[in-house]
Amino acid sequence: MAVRTIGRMVDYVKSNRKIRFVLASAVVLLLLGIVCAIFFGAWVRMFIDHELVLRPGSMTFEWWARPPVRPFVRVYVYNVTNADEFLNNGSKPILDELGPYVYSEEWEKVNITDNENGTLSFHYKRTYTFQPDMSKGMDDDVVVVPNIPMLSATSQSKHAARFLRLAMASIMDILKIKPFVAVSVGQLLWGYEDPLLKLAKDVVPKEQKLPYEEFGLFYGKNGTSPDIVTMFTGATAMTDYGIISRYNMRDKLQHWTTDECNSIAGSDGSIFPPHISKNDTLAVYDKDLCRLLPLKFLEEVESVGIQGFRFTPPEDVFSNDEHNRCFCPAGPPCAPNGLFNVSLCQYDSPIMLSFPHFYLADPSLREKVEGISPPVPEEHRLFIDVQPEMGIAMRARARIQINLAVSQVVDIKQVANFPDIVFPILWFEEGIDELPQQVTSLLRLATQVPPVARAALGWGLSALGILLILLAVTCLIRSSHRQSTLRLEGHVVAKPPPAKTPSKENGYELNSRR
Ligand SMILES: *[C@@H]1O[C@H](CO)[C@@H](O)[C@H](O)[C@H]1NC(C)=O
Ligand SMILES: *[C@@H]1O[C@H](CO)[C@@H](O)[C@H](O)[C@H]1NC(C)=O
Ligand SMILES: *[C@@H]1O[C@H](CO)[C@@H](O)[C@H](O)[C@H]1NC(C)=O
Ligand SMILES: *[C@@H]1O[C@H](CO)[C@@H](O)[C@H](O)[C@H]1NC(C)=O
Ligand SMILES: *[C@@H]1O[C@H](CO)[C@@H](O)[C@H](O)[C@H]1NC(C)=O
Ligand SMILES: *[C@@H]1O[C@H](CO)[C@@H](O)[C@H](O)[C@H]1NC(C)=O
Ligand SMILES: *[C@@H]1O[C@H](CO)[C@@H](O)[C@H](O)[C@H]1NC(C)=O
DSSP: OHHHHHHHHHHHHHHOHHHHHHHHHHHHHHHHHHHHHHHHHHHHHHHHHHHHSOOTTSHHHHHHHSOOOOOEEEEEEEEESOHHHHHHHOOOOBEEEEEEEEEEEEEEEEEEEEOSSSEEEEEEEEEEEEOGGGSSSOTTOEEEEEOHHHHHHHHHGGGSOHHHHHHHHHHHHHTTOOSEEEEEHHHHHHOEEOHHHHHHHHHSOGGGOOSOSEEOTTTTOSEEOSOOEEEEOSSSOGGGTTBEEEETTBSBOSSSSSHHHHBOOSBOSSBOOSSOOTTOEEEEEETTTTEEEEEEEEEEEEETTEEEEEEEOOTTTTOOSGGGGGGOTTOSSOOOTTOEEOGGGTTTOOEEEEOGGGTTSOHHHHHTSBSOOOOOHHHHOOEEEEETTTTEEEEEEEEEEEEEEEOOOTTSGGGTTOOSEEEEEEEEEEEESOOOHHHHHHHHHHHHHHHHHHHHHHHHHHHHHHHHHHHHHHHHHHHHHHHHHHHHTTOOOSSOOSOOHHHHHSHHHHHHTO
């Protein structure tokens, strides 16, 4: 009986175009639903990638060229309060951490050239403005800090001929150069005229000349940088998106011993290749850091309703073990654990970078001075929060401490008592707190809509398909039931009636019969 019913239903389906149409639509919808559920993620990725590519005129390009963010740099200066006792009595230097001195920044990329091969070339333009209301102190506060040009010169003369050191001592005597200088915070950062650099500019042979006669730790950073940066736009491969291809026409550094350590193939910290997973290692290149800084996943974070991944340098990033040997071409001995020797990028001055308060560095470095509290990861760690799907930095703190590695030189009387020490000068954090409303609402849209849309489309289409199938089956059962009734009445009908009344009103049925 059941077999006959099914057989009749099949006959009915074969003969009735309307039911055939409904069943076919149902199957198509069901398949569409499944296809959506499976491939929607890939479509969203393709769409995001397409939108992210830095094409002149696109919205991402505008945001990249003139980021609508309010970056800032907060500077903390270590004021030396016992310079005389330190030099005359051999006491530990006592430091007083002052600040923050806050500068707001405006970022821009200028003279952007499209190289037509998936790269753009440009110059960075950064404008800094002091923000007295956000700062603790004014940028004309006078601080006492080591005389970096002088101590660089004396430390470098350590291996020179003795008469040169003696000559240096008399020049410094005449020019009244002292191992500590009292300068304002603004001068320390943006530059002050240094007698030694001025002299060097006049007497030193041209090819060894320092490019400046002013000294400042951020000297020349306010304004358009002379460096030409070439960056991948993502047009050729999204894995290169935002990665620096060349810096001043060079595709790698010259200072280190291996190609890997000389690489500059990193992001500038604002955009990263999208679709970041927790296993990825991000890389940031900064000219002053003189190397790529690797960043690893630390934790998940949330900011204004957007999920992000926090990336931070691994703990051994500045360690003095085997994997950092390539950064020590003159060694061993190499820089102590937790310090990075950037002297080759700083005209041979013995500048060492570390994290603030010697975070992740040998604790003995901090104990050589007084007045630096033990490092706290939350306050002194460098991190970048990225939105993993789009690779956009949502929040960042680039925290670096600048130290001077002084070598004792007994022949120069001014510094004869200045012992071998890694002298902290200042630390700063540069970063963005949050993205502007327009960007965050787009990010929220991009991260929250796809999963919802995928569920809605996938489930919605499948459900509609199933509903139609159910409907068709109900129709069939009802019509086969009617046929059985007809047969019972003795009229054996080979073919079921063409259609019921309502379907005659249906345009499809009428048309298809023509
Ligand atoms: C820095 O220290 C010196 C003493 O060495 C002091 O005279 C000066 O006022 C200090 N600067 C600030 C801003 O506290
Ligand atoms: C140096 O130390 C001696 C004793 O150790 C002390 O009498 C003197 O006052 C100190 N000088 C300074 C400038 O602190
Ligand atoms: C940018 O381009 C303009 C005109 O093309 C030129 O005058 C200017 O010097 C360029 N600036 C830099 C920093 O190259
Ligand atoms: C793209 O073109 C620029 C300018 O012609 C060139 O400097 C750069 O090396 C090229 N980059 C690649 C990846 O081909
Ligand atoms: C940076 O340069 C701008 C103008 O080019 C100037 O107004 C501003 O005061 C400078 N900032 C600092 C900190 O010197
Ligand atoms: C990440 O690494 C872990 C352990 O190495 C591995 O089990 C996991 O499959 C990796 N995940 C991805 C997405 O590669
Ligand atoms: C820092 O690097 C320079 C250049 O390689 C080297 O001469 C100097 O000795 C290094 N300093 C330390 C403390 O390793």
